[in-house]
Amino acid sequence: MLNIIWIFFFIAAFFTALFKLLFLGDQQVFAQIMAAMFSLSKSAFEISIGLTGVLALWLGIMRIGERSGFIQLLTQGLTPLFSRLMPDIPNGHPALGAIVMNISANALGLDNAATPMGIKAMKELQSLNPHPETASNAQILFLVINTSGVTLFPVTIFTYRAQLGAVNPTDVFIPILLATYISTLGGLLAVAFVQKINLLDKVVLAYLGGLTLLVGGIISYFSSLPQQQMLEQSALISNVILYTLVVAFIFGAIYKGINAYEAFIDGAKEGFQTAITIIPYLVAMLVAIGVFRASGALDLLADLARYLTSLFMIDDRFIDALPTALMKPFSGSGARAMMIDTMKTMGADSFAGRLSSIVQGSTETTFYVLAIYFGAVGIKNIRHAAACGIIADFAGILAAIFVAYWFFG
Numbered sequence: 001m002l003n004i005i006w007i008f009f010f011i012a013a014f015f016t017a018l019f020k021l022l023f024l025g026d027q028q029v030f031a032q033i034m035a036a037m038f039s040l041s042k043s044a045f046e047i048s049i050g051l052t053g054v055l056a057l058w059l060g061i062m063r064i065g066e067r068s069g070f071i072q073l074l075t076q077g078l079t080p081l082f083s084r085l086m087p088d089i090p091n092g093h094p095a096l097g098a099i100v101m102n103i104s105a106n107a108l109g110l111d112n113a114a115t116p117m118g119i120k121a122m123k124e125l126q127s128l129n130p131h132p133e134t135a136s137n138a139q140i141l142f143l144v145i146n147t148s149g150v151t152l153f154p155v156t157i158f159t160y161r162a163q164l165g166a167v168n169p170t171d172v173f174i175p176i177l178l179a180t181y182i183s184t185l186g187g188l189l190a191v192a193f194v195q196k197i198n199l200l201d202k203v204v205l206a207y208l209g210g211l212t213l214l215v216g217g218i219i220s221y222f223s224s225l226p227q228q229q230m231l232e233q234s235a236l237i238s239n240v241i242l243y244t245l246v247v248a249f250i251f252g253a254i255y256k257g258i259n260a261y262e263a264f265i266d267g268a269k270e271g272f273q274t275a276i277t278i279i280p281y282l283v284a285m286l287v288a289i290g291v292f293r294a295s296g297a298l299d300l301l302a303d304l305a306r307y308l309t310s311l312f313m314i315d316d317r318f319i320d321a322l323p324t325a326l327m328k329p330f331s332g333s334g335a336r337a338m339m340i341d342t343m344k345t346m347g348a349d350s351f352a353g354r355l356s357s358i359v360q361g362s363t364e365t366t367f368y369v370l371a372i373y374f375g376a377v378g379i380k381n382i383r384h385a386a387a388c389g390i391i392a393d394f395a396g397i398l399a400a401i402f403v404a405y406w407f408f409g
Contacts, residue, residue, distance in 0.1 A: 009288035013295035032294045040290035044283040048275055055271030058116035061246055063267025064260050068252030081207045086138040095124030099142055118146055119274055119376045126377040134381040141191045143385050147364040148187035148392035151180050154361040166348035170230050174219050175407050176361035179400040181215055183363045186395025190388040274376055281375025289330045318401045320352035325359045325397045332365035355404040362396035
């Protein structure tokens, strides 16, 4: 599937550019495509190198947590859920700890911490994979949960909105929570359908009900805070929780007589090697996305959506935020740039400006995560991972549009 998607980007870009050259007289389009290829191959390398320090740091900390036994303790609370969602993972396996840490980091909006933890989880799951080049059921479910994960503290989006003149930058907070929750639920349902996971199990229902109550409680608490206090509280809670876990790992190592420094160094070495492994996969995907965008194919999709909307006489205000939605599954930085451009052009407090912010916070970047996580362990046959990830994205984007009309329409 990844091979088909990758080839499609290049071929679609070629024919789009050829049409623009022959029929529209655009003599710069192929130059723009080539510039995008060189630029994004360089960016992919720089991103990978930039990840080296972060990967070394967090995989080192994870190794301390493993050896101190703290991660095993942390996962006990979620083991009943994952044992039903991922029956191929043995109880107490290190993969469960890495999965919990990754999901927690994503929920807190800590992208730099979430990526190395996710790669660690994927590597642990790969150790259980009987077919190393083919994604296992557990790896697919983890990836889809990761790409659609609930983000409880989208502080970065608030910051951009404040910089671009929003009167109340946090007015998209509750809509983002609702949209990202629907995205996660959509992804889980899609994978459960394909893998025949029983979501009506009492334990699974209890966890899903508990998560719903937690999200509702967070919405209730933060919606009651003034704007500035909301930003301060969300940032403070995120950082306190993460650093508390780091210190807890170290205390656990002290309690068990583990050499925390040596454990950190061992994990950091693994982080360095992982960063090097990622480079070719990231170059391949970012360049493909870049030529697709530079050719104008992405703009054509947006124009087609506007035309179809007009046929059904539907309110087309959401079309102005559609570039962010279309870019989101492919490139996080690209979607962020689209969001900023929309807010600059239309206004941060315009319908399109708010909707683009909600879309940006509703899901993760599916194909980027596919390239990074599966590339780190050498997976070539991704099976239904991309399809289920796109379903989660689609659910999140539809929810974002619905919620935006509900709150701001």
